[in-house]
Amino acid sequence: MKDKNTTTYRILFGLYAVVIIGLFLYSRNMSNRTFVVTDKTKVGYGTAIYMTHECSKEWKETATDGFDRGKEFDFTIVNNTESDIRSWQAEIGFADDFKIDSAWNGDFGKNDHTLSVVPDDNTAQLAGGEVKNFGLVMHCREEQEVSDFKLYYNANVRMTDSPLFWIILAAFIITLTVYATDVLNRRKYKNLRQRQEEIQAILLESFTTFANIIDAKDPYTQGHSLRVAEYARLIAGKMGYSEAERERVYWIGMLHDIGKIGITDVILQKPGKLDNEEYTTIKTHVDIGGAILSDFNALPDIADGARYHHERWDGKGYSKHISGKDIPEIARIICIADSFDAMTSPRVYRKAMPIDFAKEELQKCAGTQFDPDIVPVMIELIDEGVVPIEIKETIKWELSE
């Protein structure tokens, strides 16, 4: 997710940069150009800079040289763009010869029928939207009209004059905001994930400590709880449990024998066979375990794992004597995992049984002791060599002689 998003942001920021650079180069190029307006009616850069003229006064006068007419011409330059006009110059052609009487708002020169105008300090600069006037009074003959003109100018074109600049700027700000939010969210998510991993580690270590406490009560079954938990998780995996469910099964497997905490060490650590009374006592560990875990609401099945893991498929187990699918699935899984580890681990009164023997026992007891649908799952794990596993003891203790 991170890489894909970062690439998208990079592409977008790159695109904005390209457009802004393009606009900058365009405006610089336009600022360096000299525009010429020659059309008397519609002219110029962006068709929005133009010059109008009118003959505002006309009169007759006495003259011996034929220039017996007075005329006042007024010119207007209109800058209807957003850009400033930096400098301008006009050449206005007249149909007939003339003599300049007076002129304003510029320096005027005459060459044949052409009037040249260079703006003065007041008229040289034309901001966007501004209008400037200049004009002259001339002596001329009968007919006199503006025949043509040329208006030269340079414009200060800024990239901010273009609406595209503002669109890109808005898009940039929006993208930047989204990007910053995204980065903050990712950081928050990362912190949350770190916290979750910490909690997970605390949970694992707490459960492992509990499992070690349980196994420490019965030194002949070192690592039993951890192995059963792992076998149960592997079985659940093969049965299609999700990752979260497999983890749940693992925790439950770890504490399945927690009831042994309530059994006296004399019985748990007795070498050799137990008598009937002792066996009855040790069987109570399932109910003790169920009671200990009954308030463990975060893992609702955990008490079931402890309470029912010695029930049998045929109903001859203990302590509730329930059978078949009345036994919670978690307990049926743990029952197989527990029995397999009991068989394949050494006891004080016997050696560890061979794997093949344990496998045969499981198959033989499928449908009597064990859930016949779950036994094949365990057999598959054995055949694949996934089980048995070695669990290194996390605590060390010495057996008293």
Ligand SMILES: [Fe+2]
């Ligand atoms: Fe048990």
